[in-house]
Amino acid sequence: PPRSTLFPYTTLFRSAICIFDDVFEHASEGGATMKYLPGFADACVRGSADADSDVRQASVYGLGLMGQTMGQNFTPYVPGALQALAAVIQDPAAREDENITATENAVSALGKLCEHQTQSIDAKSIFPSFLACLPLTEDAIEARAVHAQLARLLQNDTYKSYLLGENNENLARAILIFAEVMPTASSSDKVRLCDQETAMAMKNTLVQMQSTMPGDALTAAFSALDPQKQAALQACMADRKSTRLNSSHLCNL
Numbered sequence: 001p002p003r004s005t006l007f008p009y010t011t012l013f014r015s016a017i018c019i020f021d022d023v024f025e026h027a028s029e030g031g032a033t034m035k036y037l038p039g040f041a042d043a044c045v046r047g048s049a050d051a052d053s054d055v056r057q058a059s060v061y062g063l064g065l066m067g068q069t070m071g072q073n074f075t076p077y078v079p080g081a082l083q084a085l086a087a088v089i090q091d092p093a094a095r096e097d098e099n100i101t102a103t104e105n106a107v108s109a110l111g112k113l114c115e116h117q118t119q120s121i122d123a124k125s126i127f128p129s130f131l132a133c134l135p136l137t138e139d140a141i142e143a144r145a146v147h148a149q150l151a152r153l154l155q156n157d158t159y160k161s162y163l164l165g166e167n168n169e170n171l172a173r174a175i176l177i178f179a180e181v182m183p184t185a186s187s188s189d190k191v192r193l194c195d196q197e198t199a200m201a202m203k204n205t206l207v208q209m210q211s212t213m214p215g216d217a218l219t220a221a222f223s224a225l226d227p228q229k230q231a232a233l234q235a236c237m238a239d240r241k242s243t244r245l246n247s248s249h250l251c252n253l
Contacts, residue, residue, distance in 0.1 A: 010052050017047055017058040021065060029071035041066060041077040048141035050104075056102040060088055064109025068116045069120050070194035078113065078120040085110050088192075091131060101140045107133040107145050114155060128160035128170050136178045140190055147181050147194040154209075168213060172221040179229040184237040203237060 020040050026175060027033040040062065047059030059200070063081045064073050074081075088106040093099055110130050113121060153159040164170050171253035183200035184192050194202070209218060222230065 010055060011048070011049065013043075013050075014052065014055045014058055016181075017043060017055065017062055021058055021062045024062065024065040024069055027065075027069045029069065029073060034073060037066065037070060037077075039080070040085040041074070045080050045084045048088055053098050053102045056088060056099075057105050058100060058252075060085060060106040060109045064105075064112040066253060067109065067208055071175065073114075074117060075120045078117050081109075081113065082126070088111075101142075101250075104136045104139045104142050104146075107136060108142050111146055111149050115149065115159070118159075118162075123162045126161070126166070128165050131163050131170055131173055131177075134173075135180050135193060137147065137180075137193065140192060142192045143181075144198070147203075148198045150177065150218040151194075151198045151205065154205045155201065167225075168217050170214075171217055172224045175218075175233075176225060176229070178197075178206065179225055179233040183232040185236075206237065 020036065020200065023033055023036070024040065044059040044066070045064040047055045048063065050056055050059065050097060052242075061087075063084060065079070067081065069162050080153045085106045088094065089103055089110070091099070094103040107130070110126070110133070114123070114127050114130050131150075134146065136146050150163075164174060181193045182202055185193075185194050206218075222233070
């Protein structure tokens with residue numbers, strides 16, 4: 001029978017993946033964990049396709065950790081990791097309750113590959129794919145980490161160019177993410193999708209965009225929001241003194 005139907009095996013397999021997740025979370029490039037990399041990479045790729053959602057979650061998390069901590073040593077495993085993550089994210093049932101945590105962890109792992117394995121991926125394609133998966137909304141802890149990462153990436157000119165695409169074709173998506181995430185910064189832990197520091201970084205990114213992008217591009221992106229999201233983003237940007245926001249480009253935001 002399939003491995004996932006064998007409860008004791010599935011439990012042991014999940015536990016083993018979680019243990020090595022912890023190991024690689026504290027690993028360093030060229031460290032003692034190198035000897036475990038081939039076996040763990042293979043196990044995480046296989047586990048990403050497991051019928052058990054907890055196994056999938058632990059496995060995609062492991063792929064992200066290896067991409068983050070193993071540097072060029074993980075390069076040979078990047079294509080397989082991308083395929084595994086895409087299969088989880090694009091599954092027709094990816095957003096169902098029993099699968100959503102694994103899905104959002106797969107998106108998080110994709111973000112780690114974007115940031116830490118940039119030279120090993122088709123950045124012009126993969127970065128926008130990552131952006132298109134955001135915002136994360138169900139796993140608040142993972143959401144805060146990933147949205148903080150997004151804010152950080154957008155402050156780097158190279159990463160920003162990959163995310164926003166040619167002629168800033170993905171700008172509207174970035175503004176939509178800001179509008180959905182920033183208003184939650186003062187909410188309870190359960191529903192807070194970003195912390196105050198991330199919200200401020202996003203504010204500052206908007207201010208920077210005003211001085212580096214055509215005003216009509218920002219206006220068009222803001223206008224694409226529905227009225228509720230426009231109002232929410234306006235409220236977040238109300239502290240004009242601290243952000244020195246020029247309202248003329250964002251429809252009087």
